[in-house]
Amino acid sequence: MNKIPKTVSRRLGLYHRCLKNLTSSGKRNVSSKELAEKLGIKSSQVRKDLSYFGAFGKRGVGYDTNYLLEMVERILGVNKSWSVVIIGAGNLGHALANYDVLEKNGFYIVGIFDNDPEKIGQKIGNLTIKDIKEFREFVKKNNVEIAVIAVPATSAQEVADIIVESGIKGIINFSPMTINVPKGIIIEEIDISIPFKNLTFKLTGNEFRSA
Amino acid sequence: MNKIPKTVSRRLGLYHRCLKNLTSSGKRNVSSKELAEKLGIKSSQVRKDLSYFGAFGKRGVGYDTNYLLEMVERILGVNKSWSVVIIGAGNLGHALANYDVLEKNGFYIVGIFDNDPEKIGQKIGNLTIKDIKEFREFVKKNNVEIAVIAVPATSAQEVADIIVESGIKGIINFSPMTINVPKGIIIEEIDISIPFKNLTFKLTGNEFRSA
DNA sequence: TAGATTGTTAATCGATTAACAATC
DNA sequence: TAGATTGTTAATCGATTAACAATC
Incomplete structure (x- = not known):
């Protein structure tokens, strides 16, 4: 088990918020670059943060928005009420x-x-x-x-x-x-x-x- | 001018809150150790944080609570309304x-x-x-x-x-x-x-x- | 003075970022 | 295939902490 930086927790909340907006606007795919720009951080940070929990993207393609949202919800524990x-x-x-x-x-x-x-x-x-x-x-x-x-x-x-x-x-x-x-x-x-x-x-x- | 870590700003707010409590409870003097314990951080962190803005304590003695509160208020800009x-x-x-x-x-x-x-x-x-x-x-x-x-x-x-x-x-x-x-x-x-x-x-x- | 605690330096620790091989 | 973007490593950067001389 990798040690997860304390700062990652806060950013996960922001990824979650952002991904909810993206999926509800109908966007099917998103790159770490796009996510990073929306949050004002570096794309390598987005990829690094997610990598603590798994490999959710497709090289050359990016992330399936709905799938990534589901994963982030499970990571945060907000896939339940x-x-x-x-x-x-x-x-x-x-x-x-x-x-x-x-x-x-x-x-x-x-x-x-x-x-x-x-x-x-x-x-x-x-x-x-x-x-x-x-x-x-x-x-x-x-x-x-x-x-x-x-x-x-x-x-x-x-x-x-x-x-x-x-x-x-x-x-x-x-x-x-x-x-x-x-x-x-x-x-x-x-x-x-x-x-x-x-x-x-x-x-x-x-x-x-x-x- | 020393570069001030981003994290210092948040802690200054906590020092402020803590010092307000201490002064209103009548405490005249406080050490970095006492402050640190109240915030759950290290005393060297308290001293380092304050040192970005000046030298407010007395060696061997600690900090005058009222004076330190006043300094922190001026640093934060909450000495005015x-x-x-x-x-x-x-x-x-x-x-x-x-x-x-x-x-x-x-x-x-x-x-x-x-x-x-x-x-x-x-x-x-x-x-x-x-x-x-x-x-x-x-x-x-x-x-x-x-x-x-x-x-x-x-x-x-x-x-x-x-x-x-x-x-x-x-x-x-x-x-x-x-x-x-x-x-x-x-x-x-x-x-x-x-x-x-x-x-x-x-x-x-x-x-x-x-x- | 002796004991205590600061202010500051240097070492350590942790987080971010660049870079790139892997691969879709 | 060629172009794109991931996942991950290693380098960099920044923040915390231990240690201690200064000094009250």
């Missing part, structure tokens, strides 16, 4: 529950939880906000595989503990807070304010840059 | 307009735009959704510096063109779509579905991983 719950029915939780791109990629929001009595019982789309106390039982009954943390930083760790305790192995953490989980639990962090800071870092021409 | 507009008053635009973490970091949402007559005129917090037709004039009048794209993929490029034409130089793109802009315009991409795919990539033990 996933059951997702959201913890936190605030603005962000609300937006995520209604975000159609997730469902289009096979991530189905099957439940949303909060601890605010004002919110519990209210509807978001066709979901009813549930009491966090019912979390564990719900997860078991519905075979939930992924939990999304969409609560303020102050309660993020507490929520993480509840998630881990429920047996869920995959967490997406939207709170601006590092959370600690036992080995074997996989966390992806998305702090929305980080890209804003990256942007101002690049926009700012300050004394440090010219040092 | 920024005027931000959102284009797209759907779920995501709505959530971002109300997301307090942005304001806490100096990113003030000063306007939100849409092209849907149903939405135009409605209120989000104390903002009124404005017609995208008024965008250019609004940007000039209010010295807007950053625009957030929160529209569906299908209209992302169109919206990007309007933003560029308005003179704005910094864009955050939440749509799952690569957009093209002229040189000199800085874009940060956040496709929310990407971390979900990264997660399932890691959760999935498939035939490719054992190959």
